[in-house]
Structures are given as structure tokens and as C-alpha cells.
Amino acid sequence: MSELDRRSLLKMGAAAIVGTVIGNGITLYAAPANAGEAAAAAGGNALEVPPKGKARWGMVIDNNKCTAQCTACTAACRAENNVPVFGDERYDGHWIRKVTLTPERGGPEKHLPLLCNHCDQPPCQHVCPVAATFTRHDGIVMIDKHRCIGCRYCMIACPYKARTFVFKETTEWTNKDVPKRAHGVVEKCTFCAHLIDQGKLPACVEACGKSGEAAMLFGDLNNPESAIVKYIRAVATKGVREDLGLEPKVFYTGI
Amino acid sequence: MNAKGSIAIAITLVALIAAPLLYTAAGNGLFTKPPAPQLAKAVNATECVEPAGWMRANHMNLLTHQRDLIVREGERGRKYRIEGCATCHTKRAEFCDRCHSYAGAKPECFDCHYLP
Numbered sequence: 001m002s003e004l005d006r007r008s009l010l011k012m013g014a015a016a017i018v019g020t021v022i023g024n025g026i027t028l029y030a031a032p033a034n035a036g037e038a039a040a041a042a043g044g045n046a047l048e049v050p051p052k053g054k055a056r057w058g059m060v061i062d063n064n065k066c067t068a069q070c071t072a073c074t075a076a077c078r079a080e081n082n083v084p085v086f087g088d089e090r091y092d093g094h095w096i097r098k099v100t101l102t103p104e105r106g107g108p109e110k111h112l113p114l115l116c117n118h119c120d121q122p123p124c125q126h127v128c129p130v131a132a133t134f135t136r137h138d139g140i141v142m143i144d145k146h147r148c149i150g151c152r153y154c155m156i157a158c159p160y161k162a163r164t165f166v167f168k169e170t171t172e173w174t175n176k177d178v179p180k181r182a183h184g185v186v187e188k189c190t191f192c193a194h195l196i197d198q199g200k201l202p203a204c205v206e207a208c209g210k211s212g213e214a215a216m217l218f219g220d221l222n223n224p225e226s227a228i229v230k231y232i233r234a235v236a237t238k239g240v241r242e243d244l245g246l247e248p249k250v251f252y253t254g255i
Numbered sequence: 256m257n258a259k260g261s262i263a264i265a266i267t268l269v270a271l272i273a274a275p276l277l278y279t280a281a282g283n284g285l286f287t288k289p290p291a292p293q294l295a296k297a298v299n300a301t302e303c304v305e306p307a308g309w310m311r312a313n314h315m316n317l318l319t320h321q322r323d324l325i326v327r328e329g330e331r332g333r334k335y336r337i338e339g340c341a342t343c344h345t346k347r348a349e350f351c352d353r354c355h356s357y358a359g360a361k362p363e364c365f366d367c368h369y370l371p
Contacts, residue, residue, distance in 0.1 A: 052329070136329050144326050145367070169366070177338065179367040197331040 047199050050220060055138040056249070057191055058221040059205070060231055061113060063254035065215035068111040073216065074098060076207030080192060082180040084170035091168040093181075095189040096204055101255065110255055113204070113216075116141065116162040116189035117239065117248030124154035124163065139221075139249060140191045148185040155186060159241050160248075163188040221249065292357040295349035299342060304335055315362070341370045 049055065074096050077083060083093045096115035103110070122141045125133040132147035133154055143154075155163045166181045173180065178194060181187045192202035200206075201218055208216040219228030231237075237251035297303070303310045305317075317335055324330045344350045347370040355362060 134327060136327070138329065140329075142326070146322065146326070173369055176369040179369070182363065182366040193329060194331065197329055 047196060047201050047218070048220070048223075048226075049196065049199050050223065053137045054222060055220045056222040057118070057138055057140060057196065058219065058228060058249040058251065059115075059191075059202075060217040060228055060237060060251045060253065062215040062217070063110060063112050063252050065213040066112055067213055068098070068100070068109075070212050071098065072207040072210075072212030073113050073204035076203040077189070079174045080195075080203035081178055081190075082170060082172070082174050083187070084168075084172065084180075086168060086170075093164045093166065093187055095162075095164075095187070112252060112255060114160055114162070114240065115204070115250065116158075116191075117160055117246070117250045118189075118191060120247035120249065121245065123157040123159070123246060127153040127157045129153065136193065138196070140193050140196075142190050142193060143186060143188060145179075145181055145185045145187070150184040150186065152186060159244055159246070289357070292353045293349075294353060295344070295346045297343040297350075298345055303343075304339075315360075318364075337364055337368050338370065345371060347371060 074094075077096045078085065081095060083095050085092050096113050098111055099114045101110040101112065118139060118141045120139065122133065122135060125135060125141060129151060130147050130149055132144045132149070133141060134144065135141050150165065152165055155161075155165060163186050166183055166185050166187055169183050170180055192200075192204075195202060201209075205216040205218040208214060217228050217231055219226040221229060221232075223229060232251060235253055237253050238255060239248040239251055240255070242248065305313075310317075318337055321335050322337070325336070340351075341347070347365065351362075351365075351370065
């Protein structure tokens, strides 16, 4: 059974338990579990890292809480990963950015943070001619910048526009422990793989819990006991452009 | 013209062409071995992560090999992270860079990795 099947099954199961199906695809859910509280219960900044090859990292973003003005996640990402802002949008890098969705049929605008979805079927990886983009043992899609030749096929393949090209190198080091990028490679979110390997949460998730709206939840999708799996089981979540069948690992509620 | 004559002309020509070249080469110190680079002393330790002679010859392979393990396999916490060299070799300009320019090696690592 593919992961997608299992997920939809889980959702159906969750609906049966906590929700009542009122009619034609409308489901009434019990009050959503609180993503932030679940993160706090999971032990603040600590992350339980299973042995190599066992984890499958994923993220839930509760968009009912995320507000338009808050930039906690984007600012934290820039500081952690040396992602520059030059004040010129042709050069600025973005690993996570706030996008505004305007529903076609009217209704309130939605503001959500969009980042690399670390797809299980990453189109960026499939088009990479030099195998610079690869999937790590824990499902994180990463770019080996030592290999990247800057052809930008991956940027065209990515439906989330999660990747940016380094047109201009930054000269500032906000975090000296993390490498910056040289001109001519493509960069994107790594789920803060360097922090995960140390058993820490990604910078955006931590910032969202501390100074943001506590709308992000991060954890191991393979572990049935993890807060994120419990949350996904209890609350209806949706991936952005799930219809493309790329099986993204960033789930949203309220979009 | 006989054979002797043409040899003499050839030798004269070669000497004429070579003389200025040799003169400038000597002026630029091409015939003297350049002085070995003065490398800054490492701090906090008396021994490198591996014996110094081995490091001198093999650190490039070590770093590139570990790089692939760290980046692609996620095996962090390795002994020889490139940023880790800085705990003891605190002055890159007077250690790594000095030797690299002496040896004509141009590692691009420091475009992205911070070594003070």
C-alpha cells in the first residue's frame, strides 16, 4: 500500500472516530487538537531522532492560527541558514516564504508559509542531471551544493517555487556554523537537517512556537506515537497541490 | 653553406633567444627554491587530528570523503568536519591559505564554509 493510500485511510479512520459525516463530503470535526500544545507536549525544542533510515520527517502547519503579519518563521530561517535579503527581489533567497491565497469563489484570503514540501516523489530530484538533489535516508530532499551546476531544471520542476538561484553571494554570516552558498547554485529548505541530526527542531518550527503563533508541528511520520501522527489522525490536513501526486510531507489545516 | 656553418648559426640563434628569457627567469627567482611557507602554529593542541605528515598529504581526500558522508548520508558529528579545523588552526589566512597558494591549490570550500 503506498503512503498516500495509507494516509487517506488514516484520514477516513480519523473521520470515523472524531468527526461525523454530515453529507456529501462535508465532515464535522471535533475541535482541532492544538498543534502548538502538541509541540510543547513533545518536549519543546527536543526531537527524538530514530536510528538511521527509520525516520520520515514531516510538518503540519495550522493555517487557522498563522497570521498575515507574523514573520517569525521566515526571519528565523534566514538567521539560521544565512539566507540573504538584499532588498532586491531579483537576488533575494527564500527558503520559506509567506504566500497569500485568494480563494477563487471569494471568501477570506489565506496567508500561509510555503516551504519545500520534501515530496516523496520529488520532481526536482528526477530532473536533476547531475544527481545533486537527492533524498536523504529520512526523507529530506536536499541539494548537494558541491555537485550543483546551476542548470535550474529543478526550479522549473518544483510546483511550490521552493527553490531560489544564488545570483549573488551574501557576505554576511548570521550563523557561522552553517555554510552559505556560492554564486551559481540552487538553494532551498533543508528542514534544517543539520539541526535534526543534533536532535533539534527546525529553526522555523522553534521560532513559530516561541515568538510566533505556535502553528507548526514537526515530527516523525513513521512513528505512530509522535505528536504529528496523532494530530494528522485527528484533524483533516491537506497538502498544497496534493493532486499532483508528489506526496508532499508538509500538511496544512485550514486551507 | 657547409654543415659546420649551419650548426654555428643555429647555436647563436638559440643563445640569442634564450638569453633574455634566462635573464628574467633568474631575476624572478625561478632557479632558487621558494622559501617554504611560514605556517601559523595550531593552538589548543600539540597534535593534529591525524599525524601531521599524513594530514599534509591527505587532508584533501579526508575532507572530501567526509563531506559526502555528512551531506548525503547525514552522518554528522564526524571527527573531521571542515569547520572543526578552526578550533586549532585559528588563522586560515596564515595556515590553510598560505600553504594552498604555495602549492597552487585553489580549494573553493571557503566561499561557503566559515573558517576564521
